[in-house]
Amino acid sequence: MTTASASTITVPLYRLAHSRTGDKGNRSNISVIAWHPALWDVLVDQVTEAAVAQQFAQRRPRQVTRYLLPQLQAMNIVLDDVLDGGVNDSLNLDSHGKALSYLLLDMPVTVPAHLAPHFGGPAA
Amino acid sequence: MANNANKLLVGCAAGFSGDRTDAALPVVQALIASGQPAVLIFETLAERTLALAQLARRTNPDAGYEPLLVYLLRPVLAQCLAHGVRIVSNFGAANPHGAARRIHALAAELGLARPRIAVLQGDDLSGPEHRALLQGALGDDMPTEPIVSANAYIGAQAIADALRAGADIVVCGRVADPSLVLGPVLAHYGWALDDWDRLARATMAGHLLECGAQVTGGYFADPGYKDVAGLAHLGYPIAEIDADGHCTITKPPGTGGCITERTVKEQLLYELHDPAAYLTPDVVADITTARVTTVEADAVRLEGVLGHARPATLKVNVCFESGWFAEGEISYAGPRAEARARLAGEVLRERLHGLGPLRIDLIGVTSIFGDDTSRWLDAPAHGNDDARNDARDVRLRVALQHRDHASAQRLVREVTALYTCGPAGGGGVRTAMRPRLGTVSCLVPRDAVAVRFEMVD
Secondary structure (H helix, E strand, O other): OEEOOOOEEEEEHHHOEEOOEEEEOOEEEEEEEEOOHHHHHHHHHHOOHHHHHHHOHHHOOOEEEEEEEHHHOEEEEEEEOOOOOOOOOOOOOOOOOOOHHHHHHOOEEEEEHHHHHHOOOOOO | OHHHOOOEEEEEOOOOOOOOOOOHHHHHHHHHHHOOOEEEEEOOOOHHHHHHHHHHHHHOOOOOOOOOHHHHHOOOHHHHHHHOOEEEEOOOOOOHHHHHHHHHHHHHHOOOOOOOEEEEEOOEOOOHHHHHHHHHHHHHHOOOOOEEEEEEOEOOHHHHHHHHOOOOEEEOOOEOOOHHHHHHHHHHHOOOOOOHHHHHHHHHHHHHHOOHHHHOOOOOOEOOOEOOOOHHHEOOOEEEEOOOOOEEEEOOOOOEOOOOHHHHHHHHOOOOOOOOOEEOOOOEEEOOOOEEEEEEOOEEEEEOOEEEOOOOEEEEEEEEEEEEEEEEEEEEEOOOHHHHHHHHHHHHHHHOOOOOOOEEEEEOOEOOOOOOOOHHHHOOOOOOOOOOOOOOEEEEEEEEEEOOHHHHHHHHHHHHHHHHHOOOOOEEEEEEEEEEEEEEEEEEEHHHOOOEEEEEO
16 A cells, blocks of 8 residues: 555555446446445545546446445446447457456545555455 | 244245256245245346347257256255245246246156146247337347347236236246246235335345345455355345335355345346336336345345336347357467467467457456457556566467358467467467357337236146
């Protein structure tokens, strides 16, 4: 982890959330679910449509739409036209794009350091 | 508990065609032990599966239902029939009548009384009598290539009617997956078809169940982050659905896996677009106010789901012949494996020039994150990827599609020829060709689709 400032750290998104990908046609939906409610506000702040579009730049989604479900501390990210046509048209081994949740989870996010005790995974 | 006595239990023993075939027995045993009214579902029909089933039926008129049908049913058919556990499934695929005949033969082989099987009909719109309907609905998207299958996603009503008419087993072709659960719930509780909130709640119970183990710890484990015990013997899910449609998800005792708020949330959002408007033939479900709570270990409750009026149309999926897909792979290992693999890729690009876009993957360096046009492959390294081109175990994969079989097959021949014509130390060539099936969707008016069930005694 690198220190962005005295009170924030930059970590991969997988420290803040877990995720699952689904697909329909040329559209991928990726959930982002906070490990802990205390992480919800920073997820909303950091995992924006623009940030996701940047993370997926080489896949050139036509549109990125974020739906918030605060009651579940979850968001649903929908990326249109990101699967090279989808399961019937793509030449990808993973034509469903099932691995893409982990492309998103690798995205760097900047987090107040005091939230570290709520991170997912091994203690730092 | 006495107040559970009339709550319906629905178990799911398969989430797709290709799922494990040994999941049903613990589920059925748990359903029977509960003493509650119970139904078992199998979901085995993805988009592509139905088109492939239609192709199978062309060469063999008795085929076209789920190939693993007998594997799925044999372990549990006797107990289900003996204890009144009804079975509802889309394993009829492209030949629901064929599936019914096969189930009757299985029952006879097992020495069981002949079950009452209801076969749902109406989803298949591939016949000439429906061509004008499809043309009108698809317009310019109407395929010019031969159509392999066309199926409407029908809803729960006919399933409920079939169960009320006394079916032991309901065999469907294409039906909306959550309807496999909503149908039995409607038959059990007798809700009105416009009781939107209740329909939506039971629909979301169906959505949690329809992928089998995906809610019980499957498609979830991530060592050190999400640990799941017993992946080799995952318990499949059971939903207890109350008279208002709220559900609690559990699994059979003594099985592997887990049900947590995390597994439920991941499945709840799976294949969803706008959470305020999850469309099915039966209802529009709204999960924006949904809550997920742990009742006890491996028991999670879903509440707060609302519903709105069902769509005026039904979705139809049309599959058509779409040429050929060819892929080939060759491996390189040890010093400079990556450079040798990259060189082989360049050779193939040159040899296959003019056949259309060639996808290149370097498995072991970068593959499934990449796009078909190699923007990813050609871009600077991502994240912690090493940019020194020194991977020591790399499998080159190339793929293309072409209308014409002989042209697609050139990829197969060129990859094979790398044994003697390519870089040093290349080995393990594997190649494959598959017919491609394109799909296109449209919407048709509900009353254009005549859904009914036929009891096959």
